[in-house]
Amino acid sequence: MQWFGRRESSNTEEGSSSGGGRGFAFGGGIIGIIAMAIYFFTGIDPSQVLNQVQGNGQQTEQVNAGTAGPDNDQKKFARVVLADTEDIWGKLFSDMGRSYQPTVMHFFTDGVSTACGEASSQSGPFYCPGDQKVYIDVSFFDELTNKFGAGGDFAQAYVIAHEVGHHVQDLLGLSAKMDQARQQLSEAEYNKLSVKLELQADFYAGVWAHYEKSMKNVLEEGDIEEALNAAHQIGDDRLQQQYQGRVTPDSFTHGTSAQRMYWFKKGFETGDVSQGNTFKASDLE
Numbered sequence: 327m328q329w330f331g332r333r334e335s336s337n338t339e340e341g342s343s344s345g346g347g348r349g350f351a352f353g354g355g356i357i358g359i360i361a362m363a364i365y366f367f368t369g370i371d372p373s374q375v376l377n378q379v380q381g382n383g384q385q386t387e388q389v390n391a392g393t394a395g396p397d398n399d400q401k402k403f404a405r406v407v408l409a410d411t412e413d414i415w416g417k418l419f420s421d422m423g424r425s426y427q428p429t430v431m432h433f434f435t436d437g438v439s440t441a442c443g444e445a446s447s448q449s450g451p452f453y454c455p456g457d458q459k460v461y462i463d464v465s466f467f468d469e470l471t472n473k474f475g476a477g478g479d480f481a482q483a484y485v486i487a488h489e490v491g492h493h494v495q496d497l498l499g500l501s502a503k504m505d506q507a508r509q510q511l512s513e514a515e516y517n518k519l520s521v522k523l524e525l526q527a528d529f530y531a532g533v534w535a536h537y538e539k540s541m542k543n544v545l546e547e548g549d550i551e552e553a554l555n556a557a558h559q560i561g562d563d564r565l566q567q568q569y570q571g572r573v574t575p576d577s578f579t580h581g582t583s584a585q586r587m588y589w590f591k592k593g594f595e596t597g598d599v600s601q602g603n604t605f606k607a608s609d610l611e
């Protein structure tokens with residue numbers, strides 16, 4: 327992907343805590359509020375590293391470069407990708423007669439406190455609907471290459487575009503529906519719904535990639551293959567096989583390798599937001 331020297335988004339911040347956010351608007355200081363779901367990039371056991379915030383978690387911290395590491399090319403790259411999502415989703419929303427409110431990308435290292443609870447770098451990048459921010463420790467990009475076998479800059483761009491896809495879902499009202507469903511469904515039922523939500527985020531990442539090509543003209547040879555390889559490497563079936571030694575479909579939360587590739591590709595080939603109804607699609611897709 328051609329990115330060096332291109333516009334970087336200014337909708338970014340850094341630090342170990344992200345102050346405020348609508349998750350706290352009604353419950354600040356009250357013990358036992360239910361934090362909103364966090365949407366992680368992969369389904370690898372986030373429960374071990376995720377602690378829900380109990381009430382008083384709202385200390386605000388200003389930008390603190392010391393806790394988030396020095397500026398580097400990985401952050402520059404992330405800001406360029408974010409800027410492209412702003413341009414592309416801005417246009418697609420305007421085509422739908424809506425206005426796009428950009429997300430904020432929050433850089434952190436090790437751990438971070440959010441409106442959705444606390445999370446560690448180990449669980450990977452995620453989106454928090456409670457404050458509408460994308461959280462990322464850019465060292466994940468190295469893990470993507472070394473641990474997940476998904477190298478290449480467009481694999482990294484796919485991660486960001488997937489998280490921004492969750493923001494798009496939030497703007498379209500889906501996270502609120504998911505939170506409601508979470509309280510009414512069994513775990514297995516909710517997991518099925520989660521898979522559909524995640525596959526739609528993959529589809530939106532594919533739609534974004536479509537416009538990286540047709541509107542921005544910044545794709546290079548091999549970029550789409552890098553994203554598809556990443557989608558393959560992080561499929562629930564593949565990760566479970568790798569980390570647990572067995573595959574339990576009832577616990578899938580993000581979809582199989584085949585599903586993740588299918589939906590990214592469909593978004594990329596069509597560039598048509600209206601074709602991303604993963605909730606209506608048959609289980610075979």
Ligand SMILES: [Zn+2]
Pocket residue numbers: 365366367368488489492524527
């Ligand atoms: Zn996700």
